[in-house]
Structures are given as structure tokens and as C-alpha cells.
Amino acid sequence: MKTPAPHSIRIEVTAEFIAAQSNPGEDCYVFAYHVIIRNTGTVAARLISRHWVITDGEGRVREAHGLGVVGEQPRLVPGEVFHYSSGCVLDTPVGTMQGDYLMETDDGEKFETEIPAFMLATPGALH
Secondary structure, eight states: OOOOOSSOEEEEEEEEEOGGGOBGGGTBEEEEEEEEEEEOSSSOEEEEEEEEEEEETTOOEEEEEEESBTTBOOEEOTTOEEEEEEEEEESSSEEEEEEEEEEEETTSOEEEEEEEEEEEEOTTSOO
16 A cells, blocks of 8 residues: 655646626636645645646736635645635636645645646537
8 A cells, every 4th residue: 555645735626617707709708716625645734825827728828826825825634625716817718727836834844736737618619
């Protein structure tokens, strides 16, 4: 049996198009994304900051940096899960997001956790 890594944070993201807040006629596409952060390691860790890379359907890239997520810097003990939702506005009906979280253990050791790329797409935009 494999021993869990001390620093192991698993990230899952789902996204949805928010038609009621979008205006395709003005190239405004609003998406919500829902994140699950799970500490699968053996030590507690606090989410210090986030870094997002947002790419629209025309290949334009913008980056977003900030402390914590949704105004919080959650501390997760081994086995704990933190959920949050946020949003993104694109100029195109399709795009992607990916990035990383900077985490810190109770003894001050910092490490990055990758946020896998996920798709932002209006219904029917992808076949």
C-alpha cells in the first residue's frame, strides 16, 4: 500500500454557463465555476493565494492573482474538504481556466498545488 504524500491537495472543478447574466450580442459570456479542494495528504495546509490563467476562444490570455479564495484562506486538516464557487466573464463563448494555489503547512513550508485546466463553454459551442 502506498503511503500518502505529506503535501497532497486534490482539486476538482466544474463549470457552468450563466445565460441570465450573459449578453452574447455584446460578447459577454458569464460562467460560474465550482471548486472542491481536498487535503489528501498527511499534514494540515492553509490556502494562501491563487493564480489563474484564463484563455478565451481567440487565444487571448489574462492572469488573475490574489490572496485566498472568496475572501477566505481556508486551513484544511488531512481528509478535510473545502468547497467554493466563483465566476468568470469571457468575450467568447468558449475558453479555459487553469492555475495553482499556494499552500502553507503549519510549520511554514510552502508548496504549490496545480488547478487542472477546465473548459468554459456555452451549450452547443462544442460538439
